[in-house]
Amino acid sequence: MSEEKFLSDVIKDFYANHQVEVPNVDQREFGIGFFGKKIAKRHLSFSSQIELTSFLKNRVPFYISYSVACYEKPASTPMDAKGFLGADIVYEFDADDLKTDCKQDHDSWICTECGAKGKGSVEKCSKCGSSVQVEQWFCFVCLNETKKQVFRLLEFIENDLSLHEGISINFSGNAGYHIHLRNDSIKSLNAEARIELLDYLTTKDFDLQRHGFVESNKMFLCPMPNETHGWNKRLLTSLVDLIEKDNVEKIAAFGGVRNATVRDLLSNKELVLKNIKEKGILFSIPGRKNKQFWESLLQHLLEESALDIDRQTSADIRKIIRVPETIHGGSGLLAKNIPLEQLKEFNPLDETVVFPDTSVKVFISSSPKFYLKGNWFGPFTQEEAELPLYAAFYLIARKSASLVG
Template identity: 30%
Template sequence: MQLVASNEQEFVLKKFSEHYSRSAQSVRKISEREFGFGGWDKKIESRHASFMNNDELKSYLVRNTPLYISYSVAFYEFPEARPMEKKNWKGAELVFDLDADHLQLACIAKHGKGWVCDECINAVKSETMKLIEEFLVPDFGLKKEEMSINFSGNRGFHVHVSSDEVSGLDGYARREVVDYIMGTGLDEAGVFYKEGTRMRGPKLGEGGWRGKIARTFAEKLEEQKLNELGIHTRTINRFYEKKKEVAEGLANGNWDVIHLPKPEEFWREISAKLKVNLGDQIDQMVTPDATKLIRVPDSLHGETGLAARKTSNLEKFDALKDAAVFDLNGKTNGVRVKVMKAPAFRLGEQTFGPYENYTLTLPEAAAIYLICKKAAVLA
């Protein structure tokens, strides 16, 4: 086990404590939630804690500053009680945890596991927008006012749905929601097939995934957004030139108005892209488990020193800048550190590194980021 020397631990926790003393807490239904805390070795070391109100939570964070703080997506009558059954489960938010780690991105080869770049963040951001815009709102009829989105503080985003309709869903129902969104069990080969020489597929008015594939494609065609499906520009232009005919075809399940060299493959790939990629490690996901703990929105992430910042405009949200709480420009609070090894990374407007066995003065936010990643020590 790689232990960080106590100087570094003290430094980071002091900075975290100062941050918490400057910020108000605003946890919704705080008295009904279970809390858990983590340190250098584990993201959740203790749980079954509870707070009466946000002021009490704030004083705890200032005095007993943890490296990680999580809360239950569930609401309980007795959040401190144990075992779990004695808590008296009253309902739970529906939470989606989207993480760049689940997406198998090519950039991981460049910066290594445990680090993050704009490509990671943008990829997971677009999965998050797809989840909201193409599933939660149109298919489940959820309202955006009932959703809250926050950065995870490291490599992902969390979507919390708080409406009454979802609160009572049990684990089984939650799993069904996830399966639908991920298109689990959807057999693309049965959706697109050759009938003689004709390419057949779903019709606009059909229910479930079949109709969804047709409608999504029709919408992107109408709004000239086919590029979002990763289609080659030359092919896109052919679709746009015959927009009206293609749309009429979709209404009747005729998918070869535009002749493509390998139509079955092409359409199966497109429908696979419409699913939300939540990863295949389903047991690590928060969504189906109505008793899990998840990072408290706006709290600090112990592996980065960034905030799990809430955002009301995901599209414009720049995680590597907007989630920073410590000084980014280094004019006032430079911190002298020795970096063991780090790839190039961006924070705010600046790109730092790569570094290897290098001692330098960094802006506070960058120094804390590296120390939290156990890639640097105070010099």
């Protein structure tokens, strides 16, 4: 049996007893992909959930995505003929975008020019400087870091955007999370407003002066902390926190001054904090560099808490994104919906494994040690092993293993 047929049969068995629901299903454009190709066909549409479910059972796509937009005629081409009705916003966070130490353990690269290899995730070959191919794997550490980004976004959505409904979160099916914002106020946002929102979240072009951080009469002023919200509040909270914790090194590094200068000022910490909290006055450093110091410090604090969101994909109203509760054919994991109150405890490597554990014999070309559903596997190099079906699927789908016999 070919690998593709084997994987396809496994997915087929799963969809035989699985329901998938898409909001406004009849207004969405769908795209599907097969073994080794995430999007092979676009401009599909379904008139009902039943039609979609039966398509999954019969056609058994390895991947299925749907449009963030709703259309009058979702199957029409070109895009302009579809009749745009509005679009959700979907933010994506992926472990492969993060620079975590664990990648040194589980990722590896090979140079496309000279063939040099190494551990970790690098951009350029350390020998000849050419571009490299990176083989990415994922573990608790990087997936957890990704989840932290989701929580930070949720904090913005609730506090800054005052959105409390129409938020749904799902695992991407591979190494990340998707946050869907679906409600009428979001749907009607035009392209400009979507970019403005992105600018806000990523603090692009944030104007300190316009936000009340200004120099006046040789003093540097800030908004009154108890009257602030949004970014101003976040900025002042992190600043006060640095001062309260005597974080001299960080203040000095961010502000571009010597440690001794900061230490000197913080010797009267109570007064410094009182001035900020009660008068909206930030302390002055001696000399003429006060403005420069503050702007640099505040800018660094902003960058530190800005969200790392991919601008291209999140403002794109024509994009299609994995249908929640469907299989990711490159991993065999489910793009599972996660109720907000369960997100903290959610562990994708346990909870999105949906295939059975019947034993399958495979030949594994190479794999680091990896974890799925309570078990550790590998590392493997050029060897045969008997694995539970879900782990065999995972390796075969990644093209790290093939069937034996």
